[in-house]
Amino acid sequence: MGDITMGADAVRRIVIVGGGTAGWIVAGVLASRYPRRGEEGVAITLVESRQQPPIGVGEGTWPTIRATLKQIGISETDFLRECEASFKQGSRFAGWVDGSDSDEYWHPFTLPAGYIERNPAPHWLEGPRERSFADSVCFQSELCARGLAPKQITTPEYSGLANYAYHLDAGKFVPFLQKHCVDKLGVSHVYDEIARVESDATGHISHLVTRSGAALAGDLFIDCSGFASLLIGKHFEVPFVSQRDVLFVDKAWAVQVPYPDETSPIASTTLSTARSSGWVWDIGLMSRRGVGYVYSSEHTSDEGALAELQSYLAERDAQCAQLSFRNIKINSGYRRQYWTHNCVAVGLSAGFLEPLEASAIVMIELSAKSIANLLPSSKTALQRAARLFNETFRYRWERIVDFLKLHYVLSRRTDSPFWIDNRRSESIPESLRESLEYWRYHSPWHDDFLQREEVFSAASYQYILHGMGFETQRAHWLANDGERALVLQSMSEAARQAQALAAVLPTNRDLLTRVRRYGLQKI
């Protein structure tokens, strides 16, 4: 084979457009995977305009973020200290099933005990159900209910006694990543605006012309320009596939709420509370809470939504008078393609779905990893990479839509048109309808999903389905006594672990405070 490194087709220069969470995660993942070696290696340039206001609200992540940050070469201690970050162990859903006072269930990050080998759901369904599904099969909901951290101060960086991710302040995360990528990984950073996109005869982007007149030549262009969608949308005109008819929420009121004092507990789950026309997110960061109400503007007015959010805060003793509320538009949907020619979109330019289950950052991580994994050495091979990427991510976006919609479809709330409309069959994707029909006679498990790396695994589906009271038909003729004994054993193991861990874990606030003071060890 010939050496094409010096050839015109070599993929050596990567230009990232946009410096938000997406841009810097992609820069970090690519630059750490393909380190710069002087004039050799891959050259990565990130260009952003200074005018771009950050979207930053308190954001939730998935446990994948730990591997991503570690790969980029970031110390967990630095990250926790500088990004207002706190530990997140899953989600708690309140009021989603019927809106009653006791209506609450957990979606923890840790898999059910023994889950890799055996499916616990049929056995839990058959049993007395004295405890909720999550409490029965997993030790983590107990830890979350007690406000405990997922690890100890002696646990090394990025390791946990329970699976965990973070809540973080995106407004601080972005400059933190930027500094690391530029100082440590050699990413070139340019502040400029894109004035024009220049293509070659085959339609590939050859270079970007900036407002200041500079030409940014590249072999692969990554569109991280946010909702502006400068390359994939404006230049390539790849259509946007709206999901508004499935996911109704399209607006949000967001607010930052201080803690009553420096010892107030910091929740280590995202609390998601259903309201008349949407739901309220409540995220505990290190020094404040990020709270917001995502709602459907077809079902309530901005004023009505604001009043609902204020009453949510008042119920929790927050002083609303001093708070400033910000309105955000949400346009749920994704591009028909994410990668075309030598341009691939990551982040909001590729798509965005409402913030339920925090899929935004995990999709950025998966995209960055996938680009790093698929990156060919020659432009002539980009088409195949694009096809693989598009197929994979089309599947992922669709699965996320299904998974989010599942939360609404399983609700039995009848108190407002929003919840009733959400169960109209024409608003439910065919794929979800098919799955739900199947799951009436079969409990979801590994083989129900096609990808090696599903955004939401079968375990997540089980936590939601059984947390919300979905019934899978019990079939005694499919029961296996040996398996049942092992599942029951795993369940008592989970209960034992909950007690053992509760005895040794500090509270979330206590650990975060100690990390600020002493740091975590790398080993």
Next chain:
Amino acid sequence: MVNLVALDSRSHRNLRVSRHTSREAAEVNVVSVIPREFQRLVAHYPIFFTKSTESGRFEPAALLGFRQKENLYFVDGRWDVAYVPLQMQRQPFALIPRRGDVAAGGPVHNSLDVAIDMSSAQVQTDEGERLFLEDGAPTRYLQSISSILSTLVSGSTEAYAFTGKLAELNLLEPVGVNIEFVDHSEAKLQGLYWIASAALKALPAAQLAELRDREFLEWMYFQMASVAHMSSLVARKNKLLTDG
């Protein structure tokens, strides 16, 4: 229950304290040590690093046994070794923040008082060492205790500077200890760390020079050499098992 009381030359004028470490204090299998005593420890004890449960930071510690409360150097109520770690020598005394200073912003080094644990079995009234002379001046025994206590305070600062540097340079690694004794019983120790000798060999000259200049290099070699005492510790245990 520990009952720490600040020493007072009047109320403690006739108090006597035994120099022999009480069983209660001595029966631990790990004792925190400071780098300044490595040179003497290395003659008898294996030294490792453990993580503080309070801060997660590494601390040097001497290993005394294989099970909780097993101190193989403490035989029939006496230390069976020529050098006793300072942390044991200082028993039953400790430093506490001077009264009134706590509210004023917490303890600082120069406002600590020597206190005694009145619940310790070492505190007696008829035999043992006196703390004060008739005129209320401290005895040589109490002076030596005060000096040990302040050595431990400065030693702890030095220890954290030392282990902090080792962690920063990735010169520590976890070590798993699996031992089988003569009676075929086994011991597995976790949470111990030692110097990563491969990383030390690969260390750039400038960093090595810094370690040397700060005496850290010397301390590292003491630690590495001390591990040889694992075999004497095992021998002590085996002797105990054989003698019944």
